[in-house]
Amino acid sequence: MANFEIQSGTLLEDFGTIGDWTVDSGGTATEDTIKVKIGSKSVKVVTNAGENCAITKDINVDLSVDSGFYLQFYLDNDTNTDGFSFFITSTTSGAFTSYFKYSHSFPCHEGWNRIFIGKDQWSNTGAEDWANNMRRIRVRANSEAGVVGTIYFDGIYYNRYNRPKIVLIFDDINDTDYTEAYDFLKLFNIKATSALVSSYVGGANRLTLAQIQEMYDYGWDFVNHTVDHTNLTTLGTQEEMETKIGACKDWLEVNGFTRNDMHKLFVYPNSGTNSTARVALTAKGVMAARSNYNRTQPTPMDEPLLIAGNANPYPYTYQDTQDKIDRAIADGGTTFLYLHKLVATSAASTEFDIADFKTLIRYAVRKESQIDFMTFSEWYRGLTEPRKLV
Template identity: 25%
Template sequence: MTMTNRRSFLTAASSIGAASLAGCLADVNVLDESGEAETLTDSGADPDENSSADPNETESESDDEPDSDESTDELDHLPGETIVDFEDLDSWIGMAGQGRIVDEDDDVYAGSRSARITAEEGIDYAATYRTYSDGLDLNGKNLSLAVKYMGRDQFDLTVQLLAPNSQNVLSFRRSLTGPADAWQRVDLGVNAVDTQPDLQNVQEIRIIGRRRGDESGDIEFLVDDLRAVDRPDRGAVLLLFDATLESHYTTAFEIAEEFGYPGVEAVIPEAVGESGRLTLDQMRELDDAGWDMAARPRTGAQFLHEFSTEQQEGLIRRTKAYLENRGFEDGARHFVTPKNLVQAEAMEFVREYHEQAFRFGGAPNTIPTSDAHNLGTFGGTGSATRHFVDMAARYNQLAVLRFEGIGADGFDEGEFRELLEYIDEKDVDVVSASDLLERDA
């Protein structure tokens, strides 16, 4: 991407994609983490049926207007506008045989009420939906949602828009790798598209929660403040390189330079200068070429939350200080989560010391972001990588591709070049982490 395109990205208008979920009890395909299609089926449902779980529910009970009474002051800092505030759940229905939805007054993200969605052990997923008989116009929008999941380290969230029916669906799927038992905003990236959704006529929004990792136990999560924001003019791709490997300089950098692409290097201070790792001089050359040297603490075989409170704070603080003391102040603003899992205590320190944070999400992200500390990444070498780049280009979202070794010690050099050529053909800007912050400033 040329410098002109990068400047265009920095000045582009932002947008939060409108992602919702449709309540038709029919089979819907979504893309799992491997990039394979998976069918979402409601127990005993007729694929041609378009009725609610309760036959006594009528269309007139569905409010077709976006919710607009959400408290403003506490949400003024967020991009876009609220389309569902979950203050009134009369229009929301638990999907047949797949859990239930109830009011939650004591644990809210904003306003006075959120929605609690649950399913007992043995039920595959917990799901709820609402219908819009006159259609909801989410054309040109991106979505974000406030979520709090309980009782497990990881969680799988899907939001779907049926536009106008179960044959025309836009799906957003995000793997959440912490923090558990704490509210977070999720910028919903498009995961899959069935047929040709008409986003000017969204008839249903569906929200689905699944277990991830540990398949035992109940499913329980809260949702609040579904927001829509205008999409930017173009999508974006960010190339994230983990582990401070020498091949990021000797191989990836050389190829990326041919395209004028910046990158983000996740720097482990203790690894710098070791055999097979980046040297300080190499890091400075990358920095001079527009790369960000981001902070990535060394935790060994442990997750960050397995350290004491004092150790967590020290790891995060010292890693940032290492970069700042060596002239990488811009890169030090960004945090890359070691081993991808983070819990609430460490997240507080990340927010205190850093302006932006990355961890595994398994899909693209909405831009502009509603939470810069919850940017999801996915593997740059996986079978779904090009598909997610396509989704970022089509829906003007952000795809963060994460790499480890390039060349002899990892992803084939030729395949890496072919991937960058593929990206170069798409209507996206390739940006650094600092570009993202400057665009949202």
């Protein structure tokens, strides 16, 4: 079993034989031997411009187990496809009169994506029942208006579950990382991660080098957030991006903040990323990077430079944030939960109430039998080195 894995799950569909599927009139579906995760083939669904294309297959499977589903798909272009829908029914022919439906809207990213679909995330039409033997599945690709959409499907599992994790990250080295978060988290022996902007160190309302050293010695991670918090997508060249990335990485190395290669981990300023930025990160030796995408991050991962972060909406509610922890537990995934400045009463998207923060941590601690806190570098190492599994 892979590290973090508790249940490897059962393969429901490998998308290996296009002849097993019926294709509707909204596009085409063909076998593909290049974009493959399982076996030797995937199914490439191409919609007509502005249309939806569904493929349907007969099955005969008991899906009454409690755990949900795990789906793998590949995108050539993350702007042309407007998500997809997944249907399961116990009816054997004709229209889907009773069925479960899950609709996934983007953002997702170019390349391989893995998503969890919990049993609680399906809508139910016609009083379908998971206790029934399921007899057909349907996957429908949706395109944006006026353009052709393409999705490669390759693998649906059920009853798969990994040990849930929380990677708590504070962006921008606000001084409240030390004055509020650090001291409170110590009560529970929790270590977090700070996304460090090297030119901010010692500035007004920012962490000092002495504070960073103390937190590091206790077990906190400090990872690269560029030299000056420039959104990489606003820069014109790869060379400019490498300069911003490299200066902060060099600062971390010179000051000795390199445990577990944390200086090779990155957080995108303003979640700004594109293909050039990822090439620049690779050129500077970055191993993994957190963006946004606002969903649970599965393990294993296919795109280490596109880790899904969980941001709060603004204005947020406490429940918004707690739900991210509950979702990670339900899915068997990791929530890369990121905050900024802790304040008495939040008045900006980069602020979070101190009282809510303390309530959230106490809630997560009460769930310690179900979910673990890890730093970014501990989590990354845990993909290939033993970590707590049960």
